[in-house]
Amino acid sequence: MSPLPQELFDAIIDQVRDKETLKACALVATPFLPPSQRNLFRKIRLGGLRSGRDTPVFLAGFPHLVSYIRDLIIYQDTAWNSVAVGVVLRSARNIESLVFLGRALDWSHLGYEASSALLECLLRPSLQRLDLTHMKSVPTALISVATAIPVVSFFNVRMDVRKAISEQLHTSAPAPRLRHLILNDTGFAVHLICNFLLHPRKPAYTQQIERLEIYIDHHSASYDELIMAACAATLKYLAVNTEDIIRLPLLPSVLEVEMKVFVGENRRLPAFFSQNISQIASSLPLAETLTLVFILEPGWIPEIEWPEEGSLPIFGPSFMDRTQLLHLRRVHCILCRDTALGDMSAVFDRFVPAMESKMPGLRDRGILKCTLADLP
Template sequence: MALLPQELFDAIIDEIRDKETLKACALVGSSFLPPSQRKLFRKVRGLGRHSRFTAAALAESPHLVSYIRDLTIYMPLTVPNSVTVAGVLRSVQNIESLVVFGRAVNWNRLEHEACSALLDCLSRPSLRRLDLKHMEGVPTALILAAMAIPVVSFFRIRTDVREEISEQLHASAPAPRLRHLILVDAGSAVRLICDSLLHPRNPACTQKIEHLEIPIDQDNVSYAERIMAACAVTLKYLAVYATDLMRLPLLPFVLEVEIKVFVGDNRRLPVFFSHNFSQIASSLPLAETITLVVFVRPLRFRPEIEWPNEGPLPIFGPSFMNRTQLLHLRRVHCILRRQSTFGDISALFDHFVPAMGSMLPGLQGTGILTCTLGDPQQ
């Protein structure tokens, strides 16, 4: 085998998807070991919680850290786990994607070493995506550091609402590279992120954002509107989860919009839905794709009810093809999705399809309208 080029072994290993097979290949010989290790440790999941094998392997063979490109960690409370996580975060130099689960703990309760290492890791030039999930007390320093990463997702995080954004922090903030911002159930973080993005010291923070996903509710509607307006010149994709009235600014270059709503047990769209949906025509003149995601929970212990006929939306009435707005519209996709993995909504889908047809009668027979039953929300 020594006479064969190493590139051949690399190509063979690259086609293997099963971890057990990769572990076996690593024992075959010196030509198989490096490519097998690179494939095995390119994605590391659950560091800090489940991965005793991974933690032990990284401790025994530190060179394996250099293979990590995609890392998922659980920020721990125990000192030994903190030391392990901090060591990996400080050593991984070519990381591309980082997912951090806080397990609903407060940042201030975490070990300083792990927190400090995480902040240092966010400055890696190779880092292209950060997902921060389930953490409270997230500091301003981390929010500002995240602005230097192209793709950032905050899921159920909370910041310290008493914390002020210091001028010193803004002065030392890295150059923004943010292209894609996702905020899901972000609570108080929306205010802090908005204040960070729109701070006078950071005029370039919003000038490159092309993809924005943001919730709109009573607590953050004004902040959401400010962020959308600040991104208007570059924004091409917008997703909103609206639980309140929204006011869309003019977004002249958005090509795709996604509106997410929750339907209660009466199977009726929110009272503000028609108002929110109608704004698309006037605010997004170049929109090519509109996606409506309707979240429901199955009715327990009783049969599914008919979907109420709520009448057509104004612009999508029978005269839609004579429209003077939404001239570029090519697709309207309506998705019915369960809120959880439990229950069955297939019977409701049978009502959902004609309900969407009656709400969008001008799209019937045009090939523009599609309806699908989606997977539960992740």
């Protein structure tokens, strides 16, 4: 029997981040095994090239290992085993984050065991985040259950439209807990999800949302405006990924706003950039922080010059006499690069004075900050 308490071994092993070290620790002695396994299996990928084809089957045979899972990433690959995945999902009782990456296949292709277990998993109180990607014919029951999760992200998710929404209302749907909604899609896919969330006979899915991230282009068909207006009373943070002019309703509670801007070969800001800034200024009266993320399109050859195109009216020399954005305390300009483009220091050296020339009213006031970051 060890003279040291188990809690001490647990505390030491919990500081280890390297997986190979954790594997070695698991072989040292019996007191090292549980904390090592707990950290090894905290984040698991099922499917995909990294995990091997037999991972779901292996885990299904060891329920105590599954109980350690907090972050679960599932890839629907060619070695899909619906029964084994279903067993893992039902056994992961303490899961906190679930990422489900489909293959643009129908929901029915998951198999009954996996699809039913997924719906059950989404009801767990411990689950704090769901990322659902590339899936067709998703039942409305899943979207309804997902609103009971605090953070939800949908990308290329298409709901089942074979039945009218009014025929699929669920009186037993869980109480909404949705606080952070991410809609990284446009066109028909986001149209269906927004229709569901805003249906007048549904529970108030959007009335507690505090953080909203949306993609806006000419295919959005004004659904972006509807979803923003629906959560205007509670919204504190807004992020827009845009390739077009944005139209914002009045958002009186937003304190932080982020706008992503794509810049191409000539490093010229889009023609709608200035208009979008004006929209933000007129629609977000309490905004304190404005983050502008400039994303260099991957594949372009880096250039030295960053053309100057005149200052933004709201941030001109008369900024201190403004009647809008009275609470603004920080404007953060981030130049995002693809690491494949190599050294971007020369481009960043031109980026900083270009931003200062666009916002001369912020210069030397401690408001404007420029940084260089890698694409996530």
